[in-house]
Amino acid sequence: MTVILNQSFTGISIGAVLLLIALGLTLTFGQMGVINMAHGEFIMAGAYTTYVLQKSISSAGISLLVALPLAFLVAGAMGALLEWLLIRRLYTRPLDTLLVTWGVSLMLQQLARDVFGAPNVQTHAPDLLTGNMSVAGVTLANNRLFILGLALLCALTLTLILRLTPLGRRIRAVVQNRDLAEVSGIATERVDRTTFFIGSGLAGVAGVALTLVGPIGPTMGTNYIVDAFLVVVVGGVAQLKGSVITAFALGVLQSVLEYSTTVSVAKVIVLVAIVAFLQWRPQGLYTLRTRSLV
Amino acid sequence: MTTTTSPTETTSVVQPSVSPLERFRVPGAFLLGAVLLIGVAPLALSDFRLNLLAKYLCYAIVAVGVSLAWGRGGLLVLGQGVFFGLGGYAMAMHLKLADAAATGQTLPDFMQLYGTSDALPWWWEPFADPAFALAMTVLLPMAVAALLGFFVFRRRVKGAYFAILSQALAAALSIWLIGQQATTGGTNGLTDIQGFFGYDLNDPVNQRMVYFVIAAVLLLLMAAARQLFVSRYGELLIAVRDSEERVRFLGYNPANVKLVAYVVAAGMAGLAGALFVPAVGIISPALIGIVPSIGFVIGAAVGGRASLVGAVLGAIVVAWAQSTLSDAFPAAWTYLQGLLFVLAVGFLPGGLASLGVVLRRRRTQTRTTPTVSTAPTGETA
């Protein structure tokens, strides 16, 4: 029983990391239809932001707290710049966007190698987050709990922004009918850039969180990016809660399978499960139903 | 936009007449390519360089399939590494077994090192048979592609979703191979291959033979692909790429149309992987994961995805640039590779093959205002 609970918690914490990464994708891929492969490098940018901050702020706790908003701004700015330079020219060619941003991702990785060196680096976690706590026989690592809380907080904030603020209304309007939004006086280009800023910024936040559980390196983003995209594919593009449910479901499935088989077999089974799921719901869990031909 | 007043009263158009020059353009170019590959290159290049060219030609074979599936069919195949790998492993498994048998062993060398048992895994056994192994290099990739394609296309999972799924497949296969150290060689892959159906691969003469086989296969597959391009199927494939739903209303099942292109491309990638093994002497997970899988696409993108010759030349040139530059200037090469993606795909979606057309169009546009809207470049959402 404890084993199952422990394994589920591991799964939930894997899911929390996936969710943090996928949240940004839900905006850029889900809402805007842009497949940004450089999203992984925005994660990396967030992680290196934490690393650089720790060199100037000695307290690990304070540097972490500063890193969260700063990483959001750094990654967000990179995203907005990318949107302005390249992506806005490619809105009619979503598949080409994938390859173009892959090229950007290669260059950003090399940039990180040139600036910070190829070997991985580490940050120190604040003392508060290094321990464990034990609830009903289940060991809960504090850093994992922190990431879980952060992921849920980000998901909640994003939901509220989309639902309640004028910006959120504009984003949804542009998603549902770009032309109509435009003639209704919404500056769609500015909405695009803002959406991209927030989505990329969330990748930066995810990067900060990842420094708590692993090393920081130029290719750290690549390891997560495809899994995160799968979360959005399975979750469907219409609602955030699709991504939330999927991230945790995939996390738990992965960790339970890992326990009963091996990591590599678990990966294969999860993929088969995803293809099987798409037989049932080809557009994902939550879809935006329209009458358009495509 | 021009308007016409009646369906029976239309402007006349000069029928394009086929000049003799035009008629012999394609066979002529094909013959020229054959002479260069089979005749000139082996004479002009050293053993070492010819072997490198053999490796590039393997990538070019993959590009032929990419051009069909992606250029014509609009299927962004980001998991070609999977099929390349399946073909490569099928071939390498046979060659390892043959190598072992030649020295009187029953197990390949790496299994003696890492293996937990003395017996050959059951799924290795049939690969001792050369005919079975050869068939598998093509059939295995095609079967996997058919299975994935059937389920994916049937439910109209397309565009980005398909691209992401094929990437995930590449990731899953390479992770799985790494995890099976004892039976697949793990991260190292299958290396140190000595013989090729009885011929010693360390002998330069036999390496040249491998080159000729690869060049011949490339030419053959290009001819086959060309036939597909100009056939009615080729026209239908473009139609599916540009408006899948419309094709459905004409009474076709687009899923089958796409499946054929995807499976054929997978078979070509498998054959390329199989030929890669004797030419380079290794197949490993690092050659088939997400990164190399995208690499298979870039050559076609640079040269021109929809143009067969463009895709093949693009693949060869990019592979050449990679091996020439990546050792000397690894950092600079990575930047250049990234830039290639951005420039070729972002700003010249037709690749270098379309450069002439683009320039010509620009020149005529400056002279006269365009009277017709140009068709969008092929892209399915």
Add this chain to the structure above:
Amino acid sequence: MSGEGLTVRDLRVTFDGFKAVDGVDLDIRPGDLRFLIGPNGAGKTTLVDAVTGLVKATGSVRFGSEELLGKPVHRIARMGIGRTFQTATIFEELTVLQNLDIAAGAGRGPLTMLRRRKGVPESVTKALETTGLTDLRDRPAGVLAHGQKQWLEIGMLLVQDVKLLLLDEPVAGMSQDEREATGELLQRVSEDHTVVVIEHDMDFMRSFARSVTVLHAGKVLSWGSVAEVQSDAKVQEVYLGRASEPEPASEPAAASVPAAEEA
């Protein structure tokens, strides 16, 4: 003309609780040239979508004696039911000839498919003549004028050997001359086909319709000959008499519809 008619019984389509088509009965005899009219949102396009298998529906749609509901789109198409869309969907990168050849070829075997096209199938030649596109056959379809694209689409239905043509606003955005030409084309086509036209343009309807069905809020409001429908009080109230003008829905509505409804 003999052949199959279309029989629709109690057809219902719901989108997330919204009843787009709400219990429609429809009988279209072989050889009819039927116009479907009705205000925006009346369910005209959804009705055609349901008949052609694009959206899920309940009830019954019979073509001759065959039930259509539940069949996949391409099977329904092979039974001889073809349709066009509000925005012309043709294969812009292919030539007019290639477009028609593909439309003619749904039954081709694998060997024919793998060979190059030699010569022009007879049905294609005939369709080129009927639509007046013979001289443009080697042009890429993408460069055709708006009206020509619509004719090409109708031509594609003809070579597809359909018995029933469902046309979604074929004259939207056309000039007056193009409308006349299209109307005459439809009349020629309806000599040996059954044709159903969704239309907003009342003048066009009056000139060419053989029978009319008026849809309103997902239900059939009235049907009959043009004269019968026009004299129907209910129709005048909800449709024609909406703004107490005789023809409120002609020009502006026709022009604005494709962008607003299909986007």
